[in-house]
Amino acid sequence: MLSRNIRGLMAVALTVMMVLVTMPLSAADFSTARPVIGSVSAVGSVELRGVGISQEGTLFSGDSVRANAKGYAKVLVGTGSKIELSEKTDVRFNRDAQGIQIAMNSGLLGFTAKTPLRIDVAPFEVTASDDASGNVIIVNPVSADVRAISGKVTVRNLKTSESFVLTKGQEEFLGLKDGVHGPSLGEIARNVPAPVPAPTPAPAPPQTPAGKTSGGLAMDTGAWLAVIGGVAVGGIAIWGVVKAYNDSTRIDNLTNSLNTTNQNLFNATNVANYSAAQAAALQAQLQAIASANAIAQATSAQQIELLQVQQLALQAQIALAGNPAQAAAAASLSSQAAANAAQLATLQTQIAALQAQLASGSGSQAQLQALLNQEEALRQISNNLANQLNALLNNNKLTNLGSVGTVGSPTGGSASVPA
Secondary structure, three states, rough: HHHHHHHHHHHHHHHHHHHHHHHHOHHHHHHOOOOOOEEEEEOOOOOEOOOEEOOEEEEOOEEEEEEEEOOEEEEEEEOEEEEEEEEOOEEEEEOOOOOOEEEEEEEEEEEEOOOOOHHHHOEEEEEEEEEEEEEEEEEEEEEEEEEEEOOOOEEEOOOOOOEEEEOOOOOEEEEOOOOOOOHHHHHHHHHHOOOOOOOOOOOOOOOOOOOOOOOOOOOHHHHHHHHHHHHHHHHHHHHHHHHOOOHHHHHHHHHHHHHHHHHHHHHOOHHHHHHHHHHHHHHHHHHHHHHHHHHHHHHHHHHHHHHHHHHHHHHHHHHHHOOOOHHHHHHHHHHHHHHHHHHHHHHHHHHHHHHHHOOOOOOOOHHHHHHHHHHHHOOOOOOOOHHHHHHHHHHHHHOHHHHOOOOOOOOOEEEEOOO
C-alpha cells in the first residue's frame, strides 16, 4: 500500500515537471533576478527570447529580439528611448551601470536616444547621446554602416580605443574584420565630380568702339591694355593650377612666356606704326594664346576630376570589402584614373611648350588643334570613369544608409529605419 502511494506521488511529480519543461515560456518569465528594461511591440514575424509574439511583450535585461522576414519590432527602453528593428534583424538587450547596451548580430536598427544608448557592432561600439538619432546596419559579415540623423553619435573601436564623432547627416563605413573605417558609399557618391566641360573657344578680337582711333590694329592703348590684362590673368590662373601639381620647371616656362608676351604687347601699343597684316597676325597670336589657355584649363580640370575619382574609388573599394567583385571593380577604376592622369600630365607639358612658342610668335594652328584633339579624347575617358564610378555606387546603394529615406512604421508611427 505504501509503495503504491509513493509511485502515485512520483507520477504526479513527473507530470508537473513535464508541464513546466514544455510550456512556451522562458525562465525569465518566472525570475525576478533580471530587471524589466522595456517593452516590445511587434508587427509580422517577431521573436522575443526565441518565442514568437503577436503584439506586445515585456523586455528583460539579457533578452534577444529578432524580426524575421516581413517582420518589424519597436522597442521602448529606459525613459523613452526608442529602438526600431527592420526585418531580418537580430539583437540582444542588456542594462548595466552605464545604461542600455544593445548587441547587434545582423540587420538594420534605428534609434532615438532619450538616455545614453550603446550599440555594439564588434569591434566597434556606437554610443548615442541624449536626443541623438540614427541608423546602424550590418551590411554583411565584414562591413557595417552608421549614420547620425540628429544629435551626436560617438563611434569607438574597442580593440584600438580609436574614436570619432558623427553629427547630423554624417555617415561612416565600418570594417568589422580589420577594424578600418572610412566614408560610406553615400558619402563617396556625393563627392563624385561632375563631367568636365569642353574648353571654351577663344573670343573674337575686340572691335574698335565708336569715337576711338582706327589706325593699324583698330584699338586704342586702353583697349590693348585690357587685352594684355586678360591674357595675363588667364595665364596666372593656369599657373595656379600647375603650381598645385608641384611642377616648378613648367611654372618657370609658363611665367617667362607670359612675361615675354606682355612685353611684346606693351611695345605694340603704338598702333599707328602697324600695318593691317601685322595687326591681323598679332590678333591671331592673341587668339591662339587664349585657346591654348582654355585647353590648359580644361586639362587641369580633368586632372582634378581624375584625382577625385582615384581617391573615391579607393574608398569605395574599402566600403565594398564584403563584395569582392564590386571591390575589384572599384580598384580597377582607381587604376584607370591614375593611368589617365599620367597622360594628362604629359599633355600639360606639351601645352606649356606651345604656350611659350605662341608667346614668342612661333607655333602653329595645327599644333593647337592636335593638342585640342588629345584633350578631347582624354576628357571622354575621364568623364566615362566618373560615370562608371557613379554607376558602381548606385548599384550598391541598398548597402548605403545615406541613399535611402525614412519610412513610417507598419503601425502608422514615424520611424528612423530606412526603407
